[in-house]
Amino acid sequence: xTTNYSTSSNxxxxxxxxxxxxxxxxxxxxxxxxxxxxxxTTIFPFLxxxxxxxxxxxxxxxxxxxxxxxxLFQEGMWxxxxxxxxxxxxxxxxxxxxxVAGAAAVGQLVTASMAGFAFARMKFRGSGFFFALxxxxxxxxxxxxxxxxxxxxxxxxxxxxxxxxxxxxxxxASFGTFMLREFFATVPEALVEAAVLDGATTFxxxxxxxxxxxxxxxxxxxxxxxxxxxxxxxxxxxxxxxPELRTVTIxxxxxxxxxxxxxxxxxxxAVISVLPLIIIYIFAQRYVVEGIATTGLK
Amino acid sequence: MAAISxxxxxxxxxxxxxxxxxIEREQIKWGLIFLSPWLIGIVVFYMIPFIAxxxxxxxxxxxxxxxATEFVGLANWRRALFNDPNTYESFGVxxxxxxxxxxxxxxxxxxxxLLMNAKSVRGKAIFRTLFFMPTxxxxxxxxxIWGGVLNEQTGWVNLLxxxxxxxxxxxxxxxxxxxxPSLIYxxxxxIGLWAVGNTxxxxxxxxxxxxxxxxxxxxxxxxxxxxxxxxxxIPMISPVLFYNIVLGAIGLMQYFLVPFVLxxxxxxxxxxxxxxxxxxFNQAFKFFNMGYGATIAWLIFAVSLLLTVVLFGxxxxxxxxxxxx
Numbered sequence: 001x002t003t004n005y006s007t008s009s010n011x012x013x014x015x016x017x018x019x020x021x022x023x024x025x026x027x028x029x030x031x032x033x034x035x036x037x038x039x040x041t042t043i044f045p046f047l048x049x050x051x052x053x054x055x056x057x058x059x060x061x062x063x064x065x066x067x068x069x070x071x072l073f074q075e076g077m078w079x080x081x082x083x084x085x086x087x088x089x090x091x092x093x094x095x096x097x098x099x100v101a102g103a104a105a106v107g108q109l110v111t112a113s114m115a116g117f118a119f120a121r122m123k124f125r126g127s128g129f130f131f132a133l134x135x136x137x138x139x140x141x142x143x144x145x146x147x148x149x150x151x152x153x154x155x156x157x158x159x160x161x162x163x164x165x166x167x168x169x170x171x172x173a174s175f176g177t178f179m180l181r182e183f184f185a186t187v188p189e190a191l192v193e194a195a196v197l198d199g200a201t202t203f204x205x206x207x208x209x210x211x212x213x214x215x216x217x218x219x220x221x222x223x224x225x226x227x228x229x230x231x232x233x234x235x236x237x238x239x240x241x242x243p244e245l246r247t248v249t250i251x252x253x254x255x256x257x258x259x260x261x262x263x264x265x266x267x268x269x270a271v272i273s274v275l276p277l278i279i280i281y282i283f284a285q286r287y288v289v290e291g292i293a294t295t296g297l298k
Numbered sequence: 299m300a301a302i303s304x305x306x307x308x309x310x311x312x313x314x315x316x317x318x319x320x321i322e323r324e325q326i327k328w329g330l331i332f333l334s335p336w337l338i339g340i341v342v343f344y345m346i347p348f349i350a351x352x353x354x355x356x357x358x359x360x361x362x363x364x365x366a367t368e369f370v371g372l373a374n375w376r377r378a379l380f381n382d383p384n385t386y387e388s389f390g391v392x393x394x395x396x397x398x399x400x401x402x403x404x405x406x407x408x409x410x411x412l413l414m415n416a417k418s419v420r421g422k423a424i425f426r427t428l429f430f431m432p433t434x435x436x437x438x439x440x441x442x443i444w445g446g447v448l449n450e451q452t453g454w455v456n457l458l459x460x461x462x463x464x465x466x467x468x469x470x471x472x473x474x475x476x477x478x479p480s481l482i483y484x485x486x487x488x489i490g491l492w493a494v495g496n497t498x499x500x501x502x503x504x505x506x507x508x509x510x511x512x513x514x515x516x517x518x519x520x521x522x523x524x525x526x527x528x529x530x531x532i533p534m535i536s537p538v539l540f541y542n543i544v545l546g547a548i549g550l551m552q553y554f555l556v557p558f559v560l561x562x563x564x565x566x567x568x569x570x571x572x573x574x575x576x577x578x579f580n581q582a583f584k585f586f587n588m589g590y591g592a593t594i595a596w597l598i599f600a601v602s603l604l605l606t607v608v609l610f611g612x613x614x615x616x617x618x619x620x621x622x623x
Contacts, residue, residue: 043428046431052446064457114336130337137340139603145347146347148350151588171343202328267443273438274436277436
């Protein structure tokens with residue numbers, strides 16, 4: 001009897017283990033199926049985009065559709081790119097975007113590192129009020145400020161120049177200020193005290209201690225600011241009317257309105273707009289992702 | 299002697315006071331110097347426009363006829379709140395879309411973050427890199443690409459559904475992702491999901507900061523995966539989820555660029571994409587109604603603020619902050 005009992009208990013135990021393993025297997029294979037489907041959905045638009053740019057006009061809508069482009073390794077493979085670069089001025093648009101996004105990002109570094117330093121390490125009357133001001137700007141929607149900004153730019157005669165695309169982003173760097181303030185606050189007080197004993201001025205402490213020590217954080221801020229300004233669409237739409245001054249994003253929008261059906265050209269322009277950011281992402285992924293994960297903002 | 303000493307004392311305190319005053323003034327001076335570029339930016343591009351915008355909302359002010367500008371008091375506000383059905387519609391459309399898009403987006407971000415944090419999943423670094431990559435794509439390009447992939451006639455999605463799964467998807471009677479009013483919000487949500495990597499990363503950072511001892515203790519107590527998820531993981535990362543929801547809700551109130559790139563702000567199909575951000579843009583920069591546009595903008599701000607307050611009020615009931623009882 002006792003032996004019988006123990007055997008049956010053993011089988012139920014084994015069954016239990018068996019079903020647990022099955023459940024775990026089922027669960028993890030479901031997870032993989034989901035991940036692979038989602039990964040495929042994520043990557044497919046990229047593949048489709050690149051593939052279409054390497055197709056001849058006649059092959060874009062061929063049935064059944066194919067992902068392997070007909071011009072692959074053939075003569076004229078890069079025709080779509082050459083055409084948008086040269087005939088549709090995207091070389092100029094790309095340079096414009098580099099200039100605008102680069103200038104705005106450098107400006108944000110200057111503004112945000114100075115203000116971040118003041119907020120993190122300087123005690124003065126009114127700093128609490130200014131900090132509240134900093135936080136309050138994050139809940140003001142762009143819609144509220146854009147009409148007066150537009151009229152101001154018109155009054156300054158800055159319409160149809162690069163300035164409205166650079167100056168507001170350059171100066172009103174609240175996100176960067178907040179981010180660098182958080183970083184500066186972690187710099188050990190002993191470093192500052194030692195410098196003060198050596199007779200360093202406030203400006204020297206900022207320049208010789210805080211700036212060098214925060215190169216990783218500054219890199220992150222530069223990249224995020226660059227990406228955001230590269231992607232900016234509202235301001236170029238409002239402020240730029242001369243074709244030569246267009247950035248890539250507005251270049252694509254206008255191109256789409258004029259040449260809507262020419263997908264190989266349109267997507268070649270899209271690739272041009274994506275490529276610099278993907279390159280940044282591949283080579284500086286750590287900085288970009290860290291910045292977003294730690295500050296939670298883009 | 300007795301006559302001199304108080305004098306000396308008061309002189310000393312005067313010197314001290316003067317000295318303290320000088321140090322303080324010095325501190326304020328340096329503080330303001332370091333703040334000044336940012337402060338100028340904030341005042342010129344945020345504070346003054348913020349107030350000016352409210353001022354404009356009290357004006358009848360059309361940029362096409364600036365000489366006809368006049369003070370009309372609260373007329374714009376009365377129009378927006380009581381007499382303009384478009385305002386209600388655009389807010390309604392925005393809320394409806396938010397109610398569909400926000401839960402789906404948050405659920406996906408959480409699910410992906412959980413998988414990216416799971417011990418049993420291999421190749422996480424590759425998946426993570428992949429899922430984050432689309433957030434690098436400029437919105438204009440993203441909308442363009444999805445417009446092509448979801449095209450009702452030639453898009454791969456419909457061709458796949460029709461030819462592989464046998465669903466009638468291609469053509470005017472099929473799945474018109476961008477033209478069918480009852481599909482459009484899911485399409486837009488889907489386009490938004492392509493950039494879910496951002497929220498996923500923030501959620502993942504939250505998951506990684508949950509102390510592992512808690513799971514070990516739960517394991518010993520015999521708690522299974524779901525039990526741990528509901529009793530440990532979700533409460534522990536609730537501040538992160540809360541943060542994502544607040545940012546998502548505020549962002550959706552300003553939802554503008556995707557529909558703008560998609561259809562130029564025409565509201566197609568059947569006005570379903572007339573979000574309040576689009577309505578604002580059309581009033582201000584298509585019809586140049588700066589006064590009425592500013593009113594809509596301030597309404598967007600007021601509603602966002604109200605939403606934030608309500609969300610923060612709700613936080614008390616479901617957001618767990620460590621160290622608080």
